[in-house]
Amino acid sequence: MTDTTASTPFEVHVPEPVARATAAALDRLVADRVASRLDAGDPTVWGPEAEAEASIRLGWVHADRVSAPLVDEILALRDELRGQGVDRVVLAGMGGSSLAPEVITIAAGVPLHVLDTTDPQQLRRVLDADIERTVLVVSSKSGSTLETDSQRRAYEAAFRAAGIDPAGRIVIVTDPGSPLEAWGHDHGCRVFTADPHVGGRYSALTAFGLVPSGLAGADIHGLLAEAGRALPGLLADDPANPALRLAAALGGRALATADRVDKFAVACADGGRLADLPAWIEQLVAESTGKQGVGVLPIAVAAGDLEVAAQGRTADVQPVAVADRTDAAAQAALPDAVWVTGPLGAQFVGWEVATAAMGLLLGIDPFDQPDVESAKAAARTLLEHPVEETPALLTDGTLTVSAPGEFGPVAEAATLADALAALFDQLDDTLGYVAVQVYADRIGLGDLVSRRDALARALGRPVTFGWGPRFLHSTGQYHKGGPAEGVFLQLTRVSDDPLAIPERPFGFARLIRAQATGDAQVLAGHDLPVLRIESTDDAGLARALDTAVTAARSRRSGPRD
Structure with missing residues (x-):
């Protein structure tokens, strides 16, 4: 029953x-x-320690009503842009600012080009296409998200290079009073401010979810109506x-x-x-x-x-x-x-x-994210003050293998398969999981995700798969703050692409590598086992994951020689 x-x-x-x-x-x-x-908007539900945060994070409960006045404004802007021949919508955003619009537009069957990466190869796929038809939605709650700011700078330069005034092609979505709101007004851009009493991951039905989705052609009025019909029972x-x-x-x-x-x-x-x-x-x-x-x-x-x-x-x-x-x-x-x-x-x-x-x-506060900032801070430190990297344990063709913290027997690994087997030896067979984290082009290399299923079957344990740096605004909090049950396989596509970030002393290739390195250091600092594999070509990432599957099968079939 x-x-x-x-x-x-x-x-x-x-x-x-x-x-x-x-x-x-x-x-x-x-x-x-x-x-x-x-x-009723009662912030005391989660106890006194969470009350201050919860008191400014419950606006999502009635977002269907609060957001309703936005709909006509968004649709009017969509019609205005389409009248100018601008019908290609690109979204620069991370975490809740990008995941919800992606879900909404896929469900609606309308195109939205999401920039939630610092990988130069993936960025070029979007930057180099149809700029004369493009509007960029820059979406950041804080208004200072490093990835989003970098994407905005790159697109602003691309608009200018194409002879297009960025003011008419950049739409801002942010919280009131943020640096991004001030930038948007100073530069003559269209600015939508969201309800500041909603955290990013709960913002699907606020301006963060509705503006890019509505401009792309999704039925955002119907979306709010679906929520409204469900809420009384919820x-x-x-x-x-x-x-x-x-x-x-x-x-x-x-x-x-x-x-x-x-x-x-x-x-x-x-x-x-x-x-x-x-x-x-x-x-x-x-x-x-x-x-x-x-x-x-x-x-x-x-x-x-x-x-x-x-x-x-x-x-x-x-x-x-x-x-x-x-x-x-x-x-x-x-x-x-x-x-x-x-x-x-x-x-x-x-x-x-x-x-x-x-x-x-x-017994926790569901609205804070105390460990998300740690990886961001580590990346900023590496960008501002580069330090000597963890020495490589071994190289295998285009692959370089290292392990911050040098857990267990991995320092003695002679081959890539040995290093992977040593990582999997740290896995608890009752509650453990493996987190595969890939810093690369998730559009061009999307077939890598299929290896997640094969690895999970080979290990007989759960395996998560995250694209970096996108997952840092998602499962990254759990990996550092949740139960210490994970072992971490980080794959990074090292690029020599010179794609610049205007007015920054570093480009996108250096930024994404710093983000990967910084996150690995933070995980190791939590005494979590991390194996890093860097590849100078795309094929190396697939080879590393295939080797991981083979090593996992060997682990389950019996002792290694």
């Missing part, structure tokens, strides 16, 4: 064994009136509330001393319009819950790999399927999965409420 509720456009179906195991967590969420207190103190049931199902066993389930694999069940939603869920939950040594780790996977997770090969991982509508046959095929169905606007608010509720179960 499966518990269900169809009272809202957002539905959650929880398998009976999971519902029984997490019933106490659901009872607590209802008894503590989490939903109605969210509705803000009710009722055990049938689907968001509370989702929070209990995913967070109710994360702190258990035995039979702990502190991870979930999430996939779009039908590969349809919500295909990119798992990446947004991954950021929302990982950055919100991974801190103070606890957390719930979401792992965005392909639909086929969800079937592997549902077969119980990793007992600490709960399979979760998302879809825009209920499909009884598909649910019957994956009976052990938690099913989350509903249109995109309802999915956004449903997962946001569930994530905030998980914060109560875990």
Whole structure:
């Protein structure tokens, strides 16, 4: 038997064994009136230490109403730009500023070119195309995000080189009072200010999600309407509330001393319009819950790999399927999965409420991100004061292997396979996971993601896959602040591309390498095992991952020679 509720456009179906195991967590969420207190904007839900932050972070709860006046303004600008022949929308943004618009536009089937990277190869793909038809949306809550500022500088120079006035082609989305707002007004750009009482990862239905999506042609009015229809059921103190049931199902066993389930694999069940939603869920939950040594780790996977997770090969991982509508046959095929169905606007608010509720179960503040800044600071230090890098352990053709902190026997590795096997030897077979982090062109090298599934199968353990520096604004918080269960394989494409960042003493190639190096140093500083592999060509990255799969299979088949 499966518990269900169809009272809202957002539905959650929880398998009976999971519902029984997490019933106490659901009872607590209802008894503590989490939903109605969210509705009332009560910042005391998460305790006194979180109250100051929560008091300025609950604007998302009613973003459907607050954001409604923006719609006509956005659509008017879209029509104005199209009247000028400007119909190609590029978004410069990181984390919540880019993931939600990407999900929205993919679901709507409209093009949006997302710059959430500092990789020069990927940047050139967008910079060098159709600039006469391009409008750039520069999106940053703080107004000082290094990646976004660098992308804005590069595009401003490109507009000028093409004889185009940047003022008419750059649209700013930021918080009021930020340096970016001042820059936009000073330079005559169109400026949209967002609700400052919404954190970046909860901003899907604010100006950060709506401006680039609406300019690209998505139905943002319909998106807000979907959220509005779902909210009454999500803000009710009722055990049938689907968001509370989702929070209990995913967070109710994360702190258990035995039979702990502190991870979930999430996939779009039908590969349809919500295909990119798992990446947004991954950021929302990982950055919100991974801190103070606890957390719930979401792992965005392909639909086929969800079937592997549902077969119980990793007992600490709960399979979760998302879809825009209920499909009884598909649910019957994956009976052990938690099913989350509903249109995109309802999915956004449903997962946001569930994530905030998980914060109560875990005893943490779901709105701060105390460990995100550490990698940024390390990268800035390396850019301003370059230091001697960690000596290479070995080279293998175009690959150079190093290990900050020199954990375990890796210092004695004679081959790439030995080094990878030494990394995997640090993996806990009960609760551990591997994080693959690739600093490279995610558009041109997108097929690398398929190796994640193969590596997870070979290890018999969960594997996350993050594109750098994008993941630093997402799962990066969990990796440093959550449970110390991860081992880290960092792959970096070292580039000699001279793509400059105007008015900066460094270019994009140096910036992305500093970001990778800095993050590895921070992870090692947390006593986490990190293996770094740098490649001077694209093929080397695929070869490194293929070797990792082979090393993982050898680890499971028996002792190495």
